[in-house]
Amino acid sequence: MSENLTAAVSRELLERAAKLDAADELAPLRARFTLPEGVYLDGNSLGALPAHVPARVADVVGRQWGELLIRSWSESAWWTAPERIGDRIAPLVGAAPGQIVVGDSTSVNVFKAVVGAVRLHDDPARTDVLVDAATFPTDGYLAASAARLTGRRLIPVRAAELPAALGPSTAAVLINHVDFRTGRLHDMAALTAAAHEAGAVAVWDLCHSAGALPVALDDCGVDFAVGCTYKYLNGGPGAPAFLHVAQRHQGFFDSPLPGWTSHGDPFAMTEEYTAAEGVTRGRVGTPDILSMLALEAALEVWDGVRPDSVRAKSLALTDLFLDCVAEYVPGGLDGPDSRVRSMTPYAHGERGSQIALRCAEAPAVMAGLIARGVVGDLRRPDVLRFGFTPLYTRFADAERAAAVLAEVLGEVPAA
Incomplete structure (x- = not known):
């Protein structure tokens, strides 16, 4: 992919994330939580602290x-x-x-x-x-x-x-x-x-x-x-x-x-x-x-949150993340030359609220992600897990995580 085309794809995905965040009915809920700087995608291990607790x-x-x-x-x-x-x-x-x-x-x-x-x-x-x-x-x-x-x-x-x-x-x-x-x-x-x-x-x-x-x-x-x-x-x-x-x-x-x-x-x-x-x-x-x-x-x-709205946002978040990984990561996602492969089904009816990627260099890659402020989860020996919590995860977080994943994979030697 040429640099111009890569930049155009990146702009398109950034704009898509921004539009989804602007239309997100659950977006105000993020203010109910205390969250660190960066991107937190490990709510499937430990959820964020509600600010009033x-x-x-x-x-x-x-x-x-x-x-x-x-x-x-x-x-x-x-x-x-x-x-x-x-x-x-x-x-x-x-x-x-x-x-x-x-x-x-x-x-x-x-x-x-x-x-x-x-x-x-x-x-x-x-x-x-x-x-x-x-x-x-x-x-x-x-x-x-x-x-x-x-x-x-x-x-x-x-x-x-x-x-x-x-x-x-x-x-x-x-x-x-x-x-x-x-x-x-x-x-x-x-x-x-x-x-x-x-x-x-x-x-x-x-x-x-x-x-x-x-x-x-x-x-x-x-x-x-x-x-x-x-x-x-x-x-x-x-x-x-x-x-x-x-x-x-x-x-x-x-x-x-x-x-x-x-x-x-x-x-x-x-x-x-x-x-x-x-x-x-x-x-x-x-x-x-x-x-x-x-x-x-x-x-x-x-209070006042409908589970159906949570599910709709979860699927949209994980869709965006998968699309961004496919575009940003060298070799794409699940292709013959890709270094990451999705273990999570693409079909909405078979997907929870996390994405698991198989990666031979998973320990080094997750360490690199965390060092850059993107917190996911490692399951040894070769699984990268990213949990999407709709109450506080933004679409911009999904795009950012995929972009940083691509950066880290570019620096970590292939196994």
């Missing part, structure tokens, strides 16, 4: 804890926070109130959900737990432990092969809504229906979809779901995760971790355990109030 946390520490002390369990509504915040998350994942409880980590909730799903059957013929073979490692570790505990065997299966693998021996399936490496979006409605047709219980991991795109737990008939809150929900590092238990299963949910706060009468301090009614039986121990209330404050940035 520090003052809210200071109140929790200084007044609710410092002045009210033990009274805050009732006067500041600490005790009901897990269910209250669960109801705040519910519309973001397409669930009716009363089906989500917040607390513990994603890992702990995966364990509760998979064991609970297997125990719903109480059928020795249901010998198998299927797990997405490309799942985040912790999900696999916990699913294996849950299978051992319940006397089942764990069978890793690629999501595309899941319908064919289901059968009368399947007790439960654990599936990622969005693949953490590739950004591939799996069909929740179709895979849940396939699991139910086989008589199995469907458990979904929403860590890379909650807050990034519309999720329809109720419409899809999902049985259990888990998700973290520190990525696209911006709850802060180590923010508590959430557990979704469908209304129809709550009376039969037998948690493997029956802690005192999930007791029907927790302050009776009885020797025998009686599970609470509803989703409260998904609780375990004393809520982590500081993190919990930081999350509650952070969720206020979603």
